[in-house]
Amino acid sequence: MKPKLFLVLSWVAFIIFLLLLVTLNYLIYPRLHTITKELPIIFFILSALAVLIIGGGLLLLTLTTITKMDLLYPHGKKQITVRVLLPIVTLLGKILQIHPDKIRLSYIALNNTLILVTKKRIKTNSLLLLLPHCLQWSECPQRITRNITDCKKCGKCVIGELNSKYLNKFTKIAVATGGSIARKIVVDARPDLIIAVACERDLLSGINDAYPIPTYGITNKRPYGPCFNTQLDLKELEKALELFGKNNKT
Ligand code: SF4
Incomplete structure (x- = not known):
């Protein structure tokens, strides 16, 4: 099993995460605005930060896997990206009727690939x-x-x-x-x-x-x-x- 399945599902999960955040921003904007004018801006900035961290992490994971170059250094923390996306990827797998073990195997393959790529630092x-x-x-x-x-x-x-x-x-x-x-x-x-x-x-x-x-x-x-x-x-x-x-x- 290769990391490809997990990475593809992670990108789909990321797009869903992005759409959810955009929808949430759109829906709660009027309510937040009635509380203070700054609140919608703060919420938007926090949302943008979350997108940047998770999207950036996923991009680094993908590029590292493809190029086999240690691009995670010094940001060796794949955990934030994986922890946020894993539940969405698991749910996606269920909807698409992909056996959970296939997704898990692909995740393990990704994990092993990242360990090999970062081997010099271990x-x-x-x-x-x-x-x-x-x-x-x-x-x-x-x-x-x-x-x-x-x-x-x-x-x-x-x-x-x-x-x-x-x-x-x-x-x-x-x-x-x-x-x-x-x-x-x-x-x-x-x-x-x-x-x-x-x-x-x-x-x-x-x-x-x-x-x-x-x-x-x-x-x-x-x-x-x-x-x-x-x-x-x-x-x-x-x-x-x-x-x-x-x-x-x-
Ligand atoms: S654990 Fe050791 S002793 Fe027990 S069945 Fe396996 S090989 Fe035999």
């Missing part, structure tokens, strides 16, 4: 690999949420291979059973960069929750349905390590 001394609990074989008796090394490496799930080959490639590998645990792990570990594995929905919220720590997202595979014996394509993990793993602790 420290990778401390690298956290954050995994979902559903990667563990459902009948495994071992408790790996406290410590991944409690895994017996029986080979029934990917946790064993992560234990054998990847422990020394990350500063920390942690398994989260939910969003609040994931947030706590991130707060405790304070990594420079997170490589997170999860479903599209959890990745999207995780990327936004972890901000300003950059989070590179890898979606899990779900051959048995959601949240059950999910899988991780280790090639994708290797790719992420090639990109970010050179300077991390061993």
Whole structure:
């Protein structure tokens, strides 16, 4: 999935946002004017500022994605634009009957692209690999949420291979059973960069929750349905390590 879908929907969302603001200005002008003459002008200036910040942010995101040049520097804050536009993009997706996961995947692709483009500015001394609990074989008796090394490496799930080959490639590998645990792990570990594995929905919220720590997202595979014996394509993990793993602790 590419960032294009999310960016196109974001521009449509921005135009809707713009039209809403224009309509709002038009509708409330007479009321504000009856209170004081300055109030409509103040409201107009605030509206124009909002349009400039969000439109400018979206333009920078789009140009950065297309040119692969770090145009976000020093304005590395994509959050305002994304936070305002994401609900409208989600609503648009519903109206246009686009599956939410398609939009989320495109957002994750945009996020990963921006991380790659801004890579030179990201420290990778401390690298956290954050995994979902559903990667563990459902009948495994071992408790790996406290410590991944409690895994017996029986080979029934990917946790064993992560234990054998990847422990020394990350500063920390942690398994989260939910969003609040994931947030706590991130707060405790304070990594420079997170490589997170999860479903599209959890990745999207995780990327936004972890901000300003950059989070590179890898979606899990779900051959048995959601949240059950999910899988991780280790090639994708290797790719992420090639990109970010050179300077991390061993
Ligand atoms: S590889 Fe580890 S976590 Fe997976 S089923 Fe075996 S012991 Fe359990």
